[in-house]
Amino acid sequence: MEEFNAEVLHKLPTVLTADELLDKAFRRASKVSGRKREKAINKLATVSNVISSHLNTVMKAHPSYTSMPEFYRELIDLTVGLARLRKSLAALKWADRMVQKVVTKGIKQIKGGKDPENVLRGTYGRVASIIKQIDDELRFLNNAKKAMRRVPVFLNMPVVVVAGYPNVGKSSLVSTLSSVKPEVANYPFTTKEIYVGIVQLNDKKAQIVDTPGMLDRPIHRMNNMEKRAVLCIKNIADCIVFVIDPTESCGYSTEKQYSLLEEVKELGKTVLVVYSKADLHSMRDKLAFSSFTGEGINNVKRAIFDIIEKKA
Ligand SMILES: Nc1nc2c(ncn2[C@@H]2O[C@H](COP(=O)(O)OP(=O)(O)O)[C@@H](O)[C@H]2O)c(=O)[nH]1
Ligand SMILES: [Mg+2]
CATH class of the missing domain: 3.40.50.300 (P-loop containing nucleotide triphosphate hydrolases)
Structure with missing residues (x-):
């Protein structure tokens, strides 16, 4: 077995559901204070940060399924399905990009003089809808994490x-x-x-x-x-x-x-x-x-x- 350290398969992070992740992001944003315009901007930045940070933690914790030894790749394919795993991780990447995009747009609108409360409401709605679209993927990834905890990990010896x-x-x-x-x-x-x-x-x-x-x-x-x-x-x-x-x-x-x-x-x-x-x-x-x-x-x-x- 080459450089691959199979321990990573036992250390995947817990994945929040869409509702849990949105709750976390909006709750964190609700604590932001400041004057009307800055406050709305900071809220949006907070929402985007919380979501992006969680999604990236999950994505980065997964090893490269292409370059890992055949044994683990096959085992993971049998256990959770590699195609589904890849699809789910790609969906997270998509959601991360989309959230950043709508948040950036919202911030631009506020800076451009639009009503901060209105923009905030609209942007929150769009963010929620993006994250809800990946709820299945988030749930799948959390189940995969649980299943992979039980994958046998061999030490680096014959x-x-x-x-x-x-x-x-x-x-x-x-x-x-x-x-x-x-x-x-x-x-x-x-x-x-x-x-x-x-x-x-x-x-x-x-x-x-x-x-x-x-x-x-x-x-x-x-x-x-x-x-x-x-x-x-x-x-x-x-x-x-x-x-x-x-x-x-x-x-x-x-x-x-x-x-x-x-x-x-x-x-x-x-x-x-x-x-x-x-x-x-x-x-x-x-x-x-x-x-x-x-x-x-x-x-x-x-x-x-x-x-x-x-x-x-
Ligand atoms: N006489 C004798 N019996 C053995 C020996 N090794 C195992 N057995 C018996 O053979 C049976 C099956 O042993 P086990 O190790 O469980 O076989 P496995 O099913 O191939 O894992 C058990 O009843 C053991 O007690 C041995 O060296 N000598
Ligand atoms: Mg036996």
């Missing part, structure tokens, strides 16, 4: 994704490999949780990700949303660890497990294939580990970092 059928021992492996308790994040558009742990070897670190319900069954049978979610996680993966339970105590035949492996390989990432539950069998033609006895765990760790380092 990512290892664990795949394999349910009950093969993926979660146990992630827990055993992690130097800290894995943190829970979610894909905001599903109820699915993602567990992110940290695996450490000497001074090297990587994030290890367990995604229940994602790379644990045939991809060709997934719906479009699920497929996109898989592609998304693939995008951030530096390496995939595919867990096979040769004892079949997971409830899936080895045949089925190998056929899923073929699909996962098609994602085009380096795949490390390992046997779980080594305490229950003696197959050693692949790296075998047991989360119960700890056998082979260090070998799995080393193999993971070998792949990561080759890639770097």
Whole structure:
């Protein structure tokens, strides 16, 4: 992952509704004092400042969706929809420009000798109508802010994704490999949780990700949303660890497990294939580990970092 700091996705500001924003602007303007003409001018300037400042705070808080890493772009598209997001931000820009325009015009009219109260009333009306036109966009952006708070943010280190059928021992492996308790994040558009742990070897670190319900069954049978979610996680993966339970105590035949492996390989990432539950069998033609006895765990760790380092 390049320079992009995904933390910004968790720090988007609250977006006021049209009514809230207008209330704020008009209330602030009502506190302006002075002689009739200056007062009206200052009121208009205040309204424009409050609105412009809020809209720009919102616009500036959003990162560039064009240049961010594919993983986040795709995730945000799945979560809130990129086209809608862009449209809403563009609407804010439009409203900002329009408000400034009508306010500038109002101020000019007052300076030109028109009745300040009349101009003020007319301009307030126009400003309110502009802001009300973007109410949907403001509400959408506030919901987007809430949804994006839940987007998983990966640290700037390699990512290892664990795949394999349910009950093969993926979660146990992630827990055993992690130097800290894995943190829970979610894909905001599903109820699915993602567990992110940290695996450490000497001074090297990587994030290890367990995604229940994602790379644990045939991809060709997934719906479009699920497929996109898989592609998304693939995008951030530096390496995939595919867990096979040769004892079949997971409830899936080895045949089925190998056929899923073929699909996962098609994602085009380096795949490390390992046997779980080594305490229950003696197959050693692949790296075998047991989360119960700890056998082979260090070998799995080393193999993971070998792949990561080759890639770097
Ligand atoms: N004997 C043995 N059982 C294991 C091992 N790892 C996991 N299990 C058992 O296999 C089942 C599924 O494990 P889990 O880690 O939840 O698998 P996941 O569904 O792939 O995440 C649980 O009942 C675990 O206790 C292991 O190394 N040895
Ligand atoms: Mg699990």
